[in-house]
Amino acid sequence: MTSREPQAPRLARLAALIADETRAACLLALLDGRAWTAGELARHAGVAPSTLSEHLGKLVAGGLLAEERQGRHRYVRLADTRTAQLVEDLVAQVSPGARPTPRSLREAGAHSAMARARTCYDHLAGRLGIALTDALTGRGLLRQDTGFALTDAGLGWFAAAGIPLERTGRRPLARACLDWTERRPHLAGVAGAALCRHALETGWCVRIGSERAVKVTAAGERAFLDLLGVEAGSLR
Amino acid sequence: MTSREPQAPRLARLAALIADETRAACLLALLDGRAWTAGELARHAGVAPSTLSEHLGKLVAGGLLAEERQGRHRYVRLADTRTAQLVEDLVAQVSPGARPTPRSLREAGAHSAMARARTCYDHLAGRLGIALTDALTGRGLLRQDTGFALTDAGLGWFAAAGIPLERTGRRPLARACLDWTERRPHLAGVAGAALCRHALETGWCVRIGSERAVKVTAAGERAFLDLLGVEAGSLR
DNA sequence: GGAATTCTTCGGCGCGGACCGAAACGTCCG
DNA sequence: CGGACGTTTCGGTCCGCGCCGAAGAATTCC
Structure with missing residues (x-):
């Protein structure tokens, strides 16, 4: 049986989203159920805003986070209860x-x-x-x-x-x-x-x-x- | 609040174990609840036995897999129901x-x-x-x-x-x-x-x-x- | 309108890790 | 005892990705 499980790549990609310490810190912070701005999360995680912006892009694209833009702020929160x-x-x-x-x-x-x-x-x-x-x-x-x-x-x-x-x-x-x-x-x-x-x-x-x-x-x-x-x- | 969540590194390390496509394929295969040998998993995932051996080492060390050695075989299975x-x-x-x-x-x-x-x-x-x-x-x-x-x-x-x-x-x-x-x-x-x-x-x-x-x-x-x-x- | 704030894009750097093949080790079997 | 087999260790290569700083875009405030 050389056929690779079809959902292995998907599983790995999902886990990869959480496998970074900075992104993990974001997810843990967002467990409070509220929406945080990108800047708050950057300070919280201790990385440059530019770095965190890229992380948010990946988390949103991966469906883990939902975003809402208000003016110059980018609010993110966990996508859903699941x-x-x-x-x-x-x-x-x-x-x-x-x-x-x-x-x-x-x-x-x-x-x-x-x-x-x-x-x-x-x-x-x-x-x-x-x-x-x-x-x-x-x-x-x-x-x-x-x-x-x-x-x-x-x-x-x-x-x-x-x-x-x-x-x-x-x-x-x-x-x-x-x-x-x-x-x-x-x-x-x-x-x-x-x-x-x-x-x-x-x-x-x-x-x-x-x-x-x-x-x-x-x-x-x-x-x-x-x-x-x-x-x-x-x-x- | 610059204090990083203390469990962020642990969360990231756990996710990193699953974030590799080969290791993900192993975990999916092991969802059948049975024990597989290292060689079977290597063929299943389509990588060299040496590569898979290293993967198993990490998964066992990370607590996701339990292993049982029998003669020249190394059997692994998911660690527990959780x-x-x-x-x-x-x-x-x-x-x-x-x-x-x-x-x-x-x-x-x-x-x-x-x-x-x-x-x-x-x-x-x-x-x-x-x-x-x-x-x-x-x-x-x-x-x-x-x-x-x-x-x-x-x-x-x-x-x-x-x-x-x-x-x-x-x-x-x-x-x-x-x-x-x-x-x-x-x-x-x-x-x-x-x-x-x-x-x-x-x-x-x-x-x-x-x-x-x-x-x-x-x-x-x-x-x-x-x-x-x-x-x-x-x-x- | 100009300045300050917030976020994004891009180039470049460096580390970590996945991969293989070759060789060594142990076990089983004839 | 020697050969086949399953597994492990090691060296070496290569790619992906997280990081930053600088520059740019968008928005708000004065």
Whole structure:
């Protein structure tokens, strides 16, 4: 059998897009679900703007990024949830079993804030994401023993909490996303995104700094306790 | 923010392992779930044995492949189900919306056999995988509307059919795997693997040739009809 | 209109890595 | 014990690509 698999070149070309450290840094930064300008990404990655411009060209051409031009700015974001999920899966694969020792105090602070609570593209992750997922499961709202799906009671909980779940396209309502700090699954999919969006809109959580880390507010602490019995005090 | 994401180098290095066309061809071939020798892979990929030896060294060192030495042979296989799932996800991302036109009759035949029924590492895919998944869903044994999980009736069906489901480690019982020919989810996870294994052991399906394609036998046609009402005649 | 900002294009440099063939090493078999 | 086979190591070649700086295009601000 000398016939080369027909999709080998495509697979290699896709992986090559991620196989560069600068482009990988961009994809990781964009996991916050927001749109960044080319200049921001260049500073973030520590390369010349001209270099980063070429990288963006490749990522957009490869379908990993979507771009939107506004005046002299070029905003890019991850193309879709599937792409974000793919990057998360890759990160989970390389997530170290042993936690790496941070080099500086600032890194240590940033790392622990990320481990506490952060967004994973469009849903909540970190210890907060795990705690909410565990609470949903413990109350019979989410079923993990036979797969990963909301129960009928779970559908009712979202409705009662005033969090609308839009059945759009083929995206699953609930889906497991492997957390790279906790190494445990947490809620993603339509329900995960809706919960995160609601938490940010109602002020249960606010973003810290310019990246993915978030923190729980006083209002959020009350809400998570009332609605799910989650003690989120340590995640403030 | 000039701090580079700490896991960017790791992500890039992982992707670089897949970013070579020869290594990609190896990973795709190994998606059949079996162990190949270095020589077989070299012939399959169309490169010199010495070249392929170096590739295998990198893939093993990178944790994507597991190796087993037997005499003068070096057998390699995908390291674990998570790695297989990752490769499948990457393939799904690049799966062409428009079917590519095969270049030769033999390729066309191989492609259509793969589209009919094949294994996806350790579970069934292609039109057969979709048909079984649809049947399970239609009979209330698998729930896809709120995620992707077996129902209690589904657990009973597996027990009644004599297909044991081993709850091992963290691997989910049911999980969706996106099919790259049908562009629809089909059953993976512990249940998908158990069903595939049972189908091959009882002779419901047999492998065609040396790769992933399988075909349904007469016994399999009866079984699928009796157990799930699936008309698998066109998949023989 | 002119200046500042943001991004892109281009030429050129240098490193990394994929490839091969030749030779060495180990294993199996007659 | 010698020959066939599968695999590995090594030296050498070559191409791809990531990087920069300088110059150019587009847009906004004053």
